[in-house]
Amino acid sequence: MADIIQLLPDHVANQIAAGEVVQRPASVVKELLENAIDAGANTIKLIIKDAGKTLVQVIDNGKGMSVTDARLSFERHATSKIRNAEDLFQLNTKGFRGEALASIAAIAHVELKTKQDLDDVGTAIIIEGSNVVSQDIVVTPTGTSVAVKNLFFNIPARRNFLKSDTVELRHVIDEFHRVALAHPSISFALYNNGSETFNLPVSNYRQRIVNIFGNKTNEKLVPVEEDTEVLKISGFVGKPEFAKKTRGEQYFFVNNRFIKSAYLNHAIASAFDGLLKSGTHASYFLNLTVDPHTIDINIHPTKTEIKFDDEHTLYALLRSAIKHSLGQFNIAPVLDFERDPNLDTPYDYKKADSKAPKIEVDRSFNPFQEEQQSRAKAIAYKKEPVASWESLYVGLESKGNNSKQDFTEVRFESEEQTASIFTDENQVDKTNTTYQLHNKYIISAIKSGMLVIDQHRAHQRILYEDFLKNLTIKEAVSQQLLFPLRLHFSPQDIVIIRQLKDDLEHTGFVFSSFKDETVDITGVPVGVPESEVSIILEQLVSDVENEVPDSNFSAADLLAKSMAKSLAIKTGQSLQKDEQEHLVNKLFACKEPNVSPTNRTTFVTMTVDELDKKFIL
Structure with a gap:
């Protein structure tokens, strides 16, 4: 039998290694930023285009590399951090793997420019798919510049798995934040499609978070x-x-x-x-x-x-x-949170000796004697009643005699009861048509048995179709706020909200102004409480950044799903009878009442036959 095991070619091995190192453009950003930090740079610039799919470039002012190091850095298992196995357990650096640049070069076009401080000229290397195209001497500032272009150009299947630019940009910014927060002593800048997104100067940790x-x-x-x-x-x-x-x-x-x-x-x-x-x-x-x-x-x-x-x-x-x-910092409650300083011991008496109180007793005191004296005084000052008091009760005796007869003949008036035009012998008592179970499910009787409805999912379906209709026909009712509502967001969140502004206005939101970190709202959709607005927008931004549920859905569909999820009544919320009936009626007026917007079952039916089977011995 012929041998079937063989060694993989280097370019195939590099592509397999790239699958572990590089999942998306954010992975390239992480590796390049960590290498720049290990090079001792105090100023690092990150330049990206098309969320990193077209270009990821990191420029630093670190110590740079020699000609030999620049060439060896793209070889597999090449590293300057590890000499033996024991070094793996006492690492204080970041880019120690030795496969990052080799893996990146296997699936992209890479241009490297680097120069050490004492050298007059630097080195430029161009690699395409692990193949070195050129290596020249160039004039370049001290430090290193690595430009990664056309990621996954030779693996189109991997490129197809990348998400939209919004999602990939979110991952790039997340990696940038993680590195920048860990090193406030380094100046960072991020440029996206030619515009400056972040410019973080050297600062302390608190100021870096605020920036x-x-x-x-x-x-x-x-x-x-x-x-x-x-x-x-x-x-x-x-x-x-x-x-x-x-x-x-x-x-x-x-x-x-x-x-x-x-x-x-x-x-x-x-x-x-x-x-x-x-x-x-x-x-x-x-x-x-x-x-x-x-x-x-x-x-x-x-x-x-x-x-x-x-x-x-x-x-x-x-x-x-x-x-x-x-x-x-008085964030959590403590036992003595209502201490009254007026009840503290005065300073002059804190060290004074305590003395036992003296009690004086009047042994000749007789309480009964005092009671007899007060009674004698009351008799002495008693006044005779006025003689005309009898005139107040003249004629009451005769009225009292008639009152007995009057009360025996009292009758209560009542409205005449007329039969309803909807009266039917088979009419069901409407007060018992629905019942709420554990503040989670609504039980409703039907001809064949009963319905068990999940109130949260059902309300999601109702709201989703309402919002989607408003977004489609671009007609929504808005309730104006008495005072404008100002909400604070991070700069990248403001960019997303600004992109969704038109769609949000079609659902009933009214925006008066956008600034770098604030947004002013003067109107909200009918039925949306003012306290829920910030929660709705935060959830919406999160869904857009992570592209929930999928990139194949339209922006209007995504917006309708996100708002329905935020505004739907929650599990555990008690509903009145009329609210329960309204929810049931609205659900079955929907186009697809069987499932929620996320394709989860909204209700189940249980027939009388199924119930009868439960009682069969």
Whole structure:
């Protein structure tokens, strides 16, 4: 039998490795930014076009590379960080993998320009699909510039799996935020399609957060500081009243590296227990510093998940540190929150000796003797009644005799009852047509049995079709607000809301002005409470960024789904009889009452025969 095992060619091996390193343009951004930081740069520029599909370029003023290093950097398993296996467990740098540039060069057109400080000229290398096209000497500033063009040009199937520009840009910005938040001592700038999106100067950690998420963020932050032998914690958590429906502003950094940890996230949720509304999530920006020997960052290809030696200790320290900060800054309630200073001991008497009180008793006191004296005085001052008092009761006796006869003949008037024109022997009592079960389901009787309706999903379907109709015919009723409502968002969220402005106005929203971080609203759709507007827009922005449910749907469909999800009555909400009946009638007036906008069942039927079978022994 012929041999069937063979070694893969280098270009195929590089493409397979690229599948682990590069999933989307944001992966390229992460690798290039980390390399720039490891090069010692203090100014880094990120330039992208078409959400990174056409161009991702990172320019830094780091130490640069020599001619030999520039060429070797694109070879597989080439790295300057690791010399032996023990180095993997004491890493303080980021781009140590040794496959990032090789993997990127295998699926894109790469142009590298680099120069060291002491060199007069630099090196320029052009690679297309792992093939070196040219290597020349060029005049370039000190540092490195890496331009990645036409990502996945030789793997069209991978390119087809990329999402829309809005979604891919969101992922790029997320990676940019993660790197920028971890290094406030470095100046970062982001340019998207020729326009400046972010310009973050060197600052402290709090100011870096404010520069990214807007000036309104400053008042939401509560500092967290804790230093122990095992763990050092620094950073900020958000106040409970500013908690959001989404998990967007949650950042963990371990040794200046962004990570995701559901276990540590649970520690923070536990610290906020009892302070957050149901369905909301606290924001946090926390830096954890631990001994590199106690963590393993090689358990995940993207290095966003790490393994701790003693997770239980970290959990307890993180939870107690956040609880301490919330209590220290009067965020969490304490026992003595209503202390009255007027009840404190005066300063002059704090050290004085206490003395026993003296009690004086009058042993000759007789309470009965005093009662007899007061009774004698009352008799002495008693006045005779006026003689004319009898005139007040003249004639009452005769009226009283007639009153008995009158009360025995009292009759109550009542309206004449007439038969209803809708009277029918088979008429069902309408007060018992619906019943709410556990504030979640609505039970409705039908001829063949009964309906069990999920009130949340049913209301979603009703609202979805109403909003979609308004967006289609561009006619919606708006209720004007007495005072304009000003909402605060991050600059990138404002851009998304501005893009959706026309569609939102067709649903009933009225916008008066847009600014860098605020939006003024003067009208909202009928039935939408003013307190829910910010929640609706936050959820809408989140859905658009993540393209829920799919990129194949239109913007109007996505908007209608998002608003229906935000405004639908929730599970656990009690409904009156007329509200239940209205919900049932509206549901079956929909075009597709069987499923919710997310294709989930809205109701089930149970026939009498099915019920009878339950009672068969």
